[in-house]
Amino acid sequence: MAHALADFNADGRLDLLMIGMPSATVDRLEHLGLRRPYSAEDSLRRPAMTFGNRLYLGRASGGFEQTALNDSIARSGWSWGCSAFDFDNDGFPDVYIANGLESRQSVRDYESEFWLHDIFVDETIDDVAATSYLMGKFSRTRGSGWSYGGYEKNRLYLNQRGESFVE
Structure with missing residues (x-):
C-alpha cells in the first residue's frame, strides 16, 4: 500500500x-x-x-x-x-x-472466494495445514488463469x- x-x-x-x-x-x-x-x-x-x-x-x-x-x-x-x-x-x-493486483488470462477473480470461504480456513485447521492449503489454492487459481483484484x-x-x- x-x-x-x-x-x-x-x-x-x-x-x-x-x-x-x-x-x-x-x-x-x-x-x-x-x-x-x-x-x-x-x-x-x-x-x-x-x-x-x-x-x-x-x-x-x-x-x-x-x-x-x-x-x-x-x-x-x-x-x-x-x-x-x-x-x-x-x-x-x-x-x-x-x-x-493480478490480471491474468481470465476475468474470474479469486477475491470473492477468499472472502466467502478461504479466510475461514485457519479457524478449522492448524497453521501449517492452513498455509499449505492457501499456497496450493493460489497455485491452482493462478495456474488456471484466475485474476486476483485484476482488470x-x-x-x-x-x-x-x-x-x-x-x-
Whole structure:
C-alpha cells in the first residue's frame, strides 16, 4: 500500500492519504448481515479491513481526523500506489491512484472466494495445514488463469477546492 502527504484542504496543515482496498464481496456480506456464527470476531473486522482509502486531515490542535472529504476518494479499487500533485493548476493537490493486483488470462477473480470461504480456513485447521492449503489454492487459481483484484483501472481524482474529489 502507499501513502501521500499534502495539504488537501488548503488550511496550511499537512494531511495524510493512506491507500487501501475495498471489497464488493464484503460489502454484500455486510449489507445482508451474513456472518459465520463461530467467527463473529473476524466478521466484525471485515469492514475495517476492506474500507478502502483513508484521508486524514491535520487538526489545528495536532493529530489527524477523518472527515467527509474522505468519502469521495475512499473507494478507488484495489489500490497500491498514489501520488498527490496539482494536475489542473488550481492550487489544490489532486490524487492519482494505481490499481489492480493480478490480471491474468481470465476475468474470474479469486477475491470473492477468499472472502466467502478461504479466510475461514485457519479457524478449522492448524497453521501449517492452513498455509499449505492457501499456497496450493493460489497455485491452482493462478495456474488456471484466475485474476486476483485484476482488470482494474487507475484513477485520477481532481480536488474540488478541498470540499470533495471527482474522478
